[in-house]
Amino acid sequence: MSRSDLALPGLxxxxxxxxxGALAVLLGAATVAFAALQLIPGDPVTVMLGPGTAATPEVKxxxxxxxxxxxxxxxxxxxxxxxxxxxxxxxxxQLQRPVADLIGDQLGPTVQLAxxxxxxxxxxxxxxxxxxxxxxxxxxxxxxxxxxxAVSSPSYWTGILLLTAFSFQLQIFPVAGDQGLPALVxxxxxxxxxxxxxxxxVLREGLESALGQPFTLTxxxxxxxxxxxxxxxxxxxAAAATLTLAGWLTGSLLGGAVLVESVFGRPGIGxxxxxxxxxxDMPLVIGLVLLSALVFVLISTxxxxxxxxxxxxxxxx
Amino acid sequence: xxxxxxxxxxxxxxxxxxxxxxxxxxxPGLFTHAxxxxxxxxxxxxxxxxxxxxxxxxxxxxxxxxxxxxxRPSLLLGLGATAxxxxxxxxxxxxxxxxxxxxxxxxxxxxxxxxxxxxILLALLxxxxxxxxxxxxxxxIAVAFVPGYARIVRAETLVVRRSGYVESxxxxxxxxxxxxxxxxxxxxxxxxxxxATVGFGASLIAVSGLSFLGLxxxxxxxxxxxxxxxxxxxxxxxxxxxxFPGAAITLTxxxxxxxxxxxxxxxxxxxxx
Numbered sequence: 303m304s305r306s307d308l309a310l311p312g313l314x315x316x317x318x319x320x321x322x323g324a325l326a327v328l329l330g331a332a333t334v335a336f337a338a339l340q341l342i343p344g345d346p347v348t349v350m351l352g353p354g355t356a357a358t359p360e361v362k363x364x365x366x367x368x369x370x371x372x373x374x375x376x377x378x379x380x381x382x383x384x385x386x387x388x389x390x391x392x393x394x395x396q397l398q399r400p401v402a403d404l405i406g407d408q409l410g411p412t413v414q415l416a417x418x419x420x421x422x423x424x425x426x427x428x429x430x431x432x433x434x435x436x437x438x439x440x441x442x443x444x445x446x447x448x449x450x451x452a453v454s455s456p457s458y459w460t461g462i463l464l465l466t467a468f469s470f471q472l473q474i475f476p477v478a479g480d481q482g483l484p485a486l487v488x489x490x491x492x493x494x495x496x497x498x499x500x501x502x503x504v505l506r507e508g509l510e511s512a513l514g515q516p517f518t519l520t521x522x523x524x525x526x527x528x529x530x531x532x533x534x535x536x537x538x539x540a541a542a543a544t545l546t547l548a549g550w551l552t553g554s555l556l557g558g559a560v561l562v563e564s565v566f567g568r569p570g571i572g573x574x575x576x577x578x579x580x581x582x583d584m585p586l587v588i589g590l591v592l593l594s595a596l597v598f599v600l601i602s603t604x605x606x607x608x609x610x611x612x613x614x615x616x617x618x619x
Numbered sequence: 620x621x622x623x624x625x626x627x628x629x630x631x632x633x634x635x636x637x638x639x640x641x642x643x644x645x646x647p648g649l650f651t652h653a654x655x656x657x658x659x660x661x662x663x664x665x666x667x668x669x670x671x672x673x674x675x676x677x678x679x680x681x682x683x684x685x686x687x688x689x690x691r692p693s694l695l696l697g698l699g700a701t702a703x704x705x706x707x708x709x710x711x712x713x714x715x716x717x718x719x720x721x722x723x724x725x726x727x728x729x730x731x732x733x734x735x736x737x738x739i740l741l742a743l744l745x746x747x748x749x750x751x752x753x754x755x756x757x758x759x760i761a762v763a764f765v766p767g768y769a770r771i772v773r774a775e776t777l778v779v780r781r782s783g784y785v786e787s788x789x790x791x792x793x794x795x796x797x798x799x800x801x802x803x804x805x806x807x808x809x810x811x812x813x814x815a816t817v818g819f820g821a822s823l824i825a826v827s828g829l830s831f832l833g834l835x836x837x838x839x840x841x842x843x844x845x846x847x848x849x850x851x852x853x854x855x856x857x858x859x860x861x862x863f864p865g866a867a868i869t870l871t872x873x874x875x876x877x878x879x880x881x882x883x884x885x886x887x888x889x890x891x892x
Contacts, residue, residue, distance in 0.1 A: 326728065327731055327732050327735050330728060330729065330731070330732030331732050331735065331736065333732075334729075334732055334733065335744070338744055338745075338747075338748050341748050342748050450873070451873075454820065454824075454869060454872050454873050454876060455869050456824045456827065456828060456865065456868055456869060456872075457828075458827075458828055458831045458844075458847065458865070459847070459861075459865030459866075459868065459869060462847065462851070462854065462861040462862070462865060463861070463862065463865070465854060465861075466854055466858040466861060466862065470854055470855045470858070471858070477855075549735075553735075553736070553737040554737065556737050556740070557737025557738060557739040557740055558737075558739075560739050560740070560743070560832070561739070561828055561831070561832070564831075564832055565851075575740060575743050576743070576832055578743075578747065579743045579744075579746050579747045579834065580751075580833070580834070582747055582750075583747075584747060584748075587743060587744055587747045588744070590740065591736060591740055591741075591744050594736055594737060594740055595732075595735050595736055598735045598736070599735060602735075
């Protein structure tokens with residue numbers, strides 16, 4: 303039997319396993335969100351109407367029936383799953399609009415911010431890792447220090463520092479808003495820095511381990527210089543290792559957006575989740591939680607499948 | 620040769636800084652006589668100088684005194700969140716490791732689900748259920764960090780359980796609760812303390828973040844995150860309001876992280892495999 307005959311069923315089985323796992327995580331996230339809804343103290347209709355409403359018991363009963371809140375929890379749970387399966391995230395208590403529409407409206411600015419931050423972080427990490435891999439001395443110390451600072455500075459503080467320096471003092475970039483490229487620069491830098499710090503560490507470790515491999519010695523003995531070996535050979539190995547971080551990356555970009563959008567007064571998913579939280583607008587918060595679980599699961603499953611396709615050793619697991 | 624020495628210098632610096640921070644939390648009056656709440660409208664937004672080292676805020680309050688007096692509430696928030704998360708993680712991790720297959724499966728799948736969400740979003744979900752305020756913010760951050768700790772504790776417990784002395788104790792017929800209390804827990808407490816030290820920085824940054832978003836302690840508390848949040852509107856004229864409280868958060872997190880990672884390295888070296 304040839305190798306490809308064996309490989310295909312393994313690939314399919316592996317892919318099926320990962321897809322099932324992804325579905326299970328999504329179902330779990332939906333269940334956690336439903337449980338959170340049940341955990342809210344007090345009467346759900348009162349919570350829904352907000353404080354200070356003078357609704358009569360009859361009106362409340364009507365709302366209760368309208369939302370199916372008079373049914374047993376198990377029935378409510380099944381209805382809730384059924385609605386989710388059709389993409390219905392319910393309606394925001396506060397804004398009286400479908401949650402899916404609200405999220406759709408705010409998705410653009412956040413995607414823009416996250417992509418810009420991702421590109422910037424990748425560029426910074428690449429630069430830092432290639433410059434310092436396998437070296438000792440001042441450059442390495444400076445590199446490590448910069449990484450440590452980037453990773454441990456809270457983004458709300460870096461954002462304020464950048465705003466102070468570049469918007470208020472030097473007046474290079476606008477203070478707030480989402481209009482045009484200049485307004486994107488500082489938020490993207492703020493969001494990118496911690497991500498770049500982690501990426502650089504992982505990338506450098508990958509480069510250094512690749513530099514210790516026999517193929518590096520072979521390449522060097524063929525007369526290739528250090529930069530050529532690093533860029534042409536070691537980088538490919540190191541990049542594969544950083545791919546496994548994709549899930550973590552999505553999470554930190556999405557989560558970071560909450561704080562960064564608040565610092566810079568940008569609209570977006572992060573600002574929307576803060577608004578939902580302050581207003582106790584559960585359908586909105588839950589919609590955002592589910593969206594973020596969906597994005598995380600999609601991206602990490604995609605990366606898993608890519609790995610599976612590239613690396614046959616993973617198929618048997 | 621240079622690296623161990625450099626590591627030691629870092630450790631000494633970080634420990635000294637941490638000691639100062641703890642001292643400031645216990646007795647802020649040792650470092651300043653200025654009041655953190657006394658307002659002085661005439662001296663509002665004074666830049667840093669000899670009289671006010673960190674300048675004054677929009678109400679003329681001395682920022683140096685506010686940062687110092689803010690140490691205690693800020694550290695308490697961070698410590699509380701860390702303690703809750705580590706204890707919660709320990710209970711769930713132990714339950715998963717020792718509670719049989721079903722418990723293990725259920726708890727670890729739940730951890731997978733929670734780990735698929737960004738911690739801050741999980742914390743926001745918790746805040747929307749619990750409401751705002753210091754204690755709720757602490758609980759919310761603990762909820763966000765529990766799954767990570769639970770995983771680590773579970774892995775550690777499985778290692779301890781397979782060790783020779785626990786197997787002998789099982790063979791000697793020791794009942795399970797006694798086994799956990801006498802043999803598993805004492806061996807798990809050291810690593811858990813180390814874990815808490817390493818995790819403290821992340822907790823502090825996260826709680827201060829929620830507090831920065833306006834979900835935590837309310838004014839006039841001089842808590843660092845709340846100070847940052849209040850100072851935001853005055854950044855244009857007074858950079859110092861935003862810079863110093865944030866620096867306090869970052870330095871504390873850095874110092875705790877440096878000490879914690881050092882302890883972690885020593886611990887893993889000493890633990891026989």
